[in-house]
Amino acid sequence: MDELGSTVRNNAHSTHHANHLVGQACEIATRGGNVVGDVVTMMRGISDSSAKISDIIGVIDGTAFQTNILALNAAVEAARAGEQGRGFAVVAGEVRTLAQRSAQAAKEVKSPITSIAEQVDQGAALVDRAGTTMQEMVSSVRQVSTLVSEISAASSEQSTGVGQVGDAVSQIDQVTQQNAALVEECAAAAESLKRQAHGLVEAVAVFKLADRQLLPA
Numbered sequence: 001m002d003e004l005g006s007t008v009r010n011n012a013h014s015t016h017h018a019n020h021l022v023g024q025a026c027e028i029a030t031r032g033g034n035v036v037g038d039v040v041t042m043m044r045g046i047s048d049s050s051a052k053i054s055d056i057i058g059v060i061d062g063t064a065f066q067t068n069i070l071a072l073n074a075a076v077e078a079a080r081a082g083e084q085g086r087g088f089a090v091v092a093g094e095v096r097t098l099a100q101r102s103a104q105a106a107k108e109v110k111s112p113i114t115s116i117a118e119q120v121d122q123g124a125a126l127v128d129r130a131g132t133t134m135q136e137m138v139s140s141v142r143q144v145s146t147l148v149s150e151i152s153a154a155s156s157e158q159s160t161g162v163g164q165v166g167d168a169v170s171q172i173d174q175v176t177q178q179n180a181a182l183v184e185e186c187a188a189a190a191e192s193l194k195r196q197a198h199g200l201v202e203a204v205a206v207f208k209l210a211d212r213q214l215l216p217a
Contacts, residue, residue: 050117071096
């Protein structure tokens with residue numbers, strides 16, 4: 001009985017310790033989920049910023065294209081003006097060259113920005129899936145924590161029950177020992193009565209023998 005009680009107490013202690021560990025795991029998983037959520041938010045912010053930069057580059061590219069067209073038209077008009085438009089044609093050519101350089105620079109910037117945006121989107125998708133997995137893990141850990149808590153409570157009740165049974169067994173053992181002592185006392189008393197009865201029988205036999213001897217022949 002003592003061994004059973006010790007085993008139950010050890011089980012209760014183990015489940016309590018397991019419940020503590022599960023609680024810590026749940027807390028860590030929750031913090032991890034929060035961190036993943038923050039990373040997802042940050043990645044989405046980067047993606048939005050990249051999209052805005054792409055839009056701005058698109059505007060620059062469009063403006064450079066329009067400037068190039070205007071400079072080309074200005075050069076045509078300057079050529080028509082002849083000698084008087086030569087200076088204007090030079091300026092228009094420089095403006096056109098600058099517009100072409102701006103358009104080329106915008107294209108060169110747009111390509112890595114687009115690549116970064118795509119990578120950010122992919123990273124955000126991965127982190128988002130990781131966040132979903134983390135939430136599922138938190139949910140599973142909480143379910144395990146609930147089960148372990150129930151097991152811990154059941155083990156505590158079992159430990160209490162075993163203790164009560166142990167007390168009852170001890171009481172029964174005491175009563176049994178008392179009964180055994182009473183039985184021994186009763187046996188001793190019976191033996192004493194038996195001896196006394198035997199003595200009385202012998203005494204009566206003596207009286208009967210004496211009476212027979214007193215009777216006339």
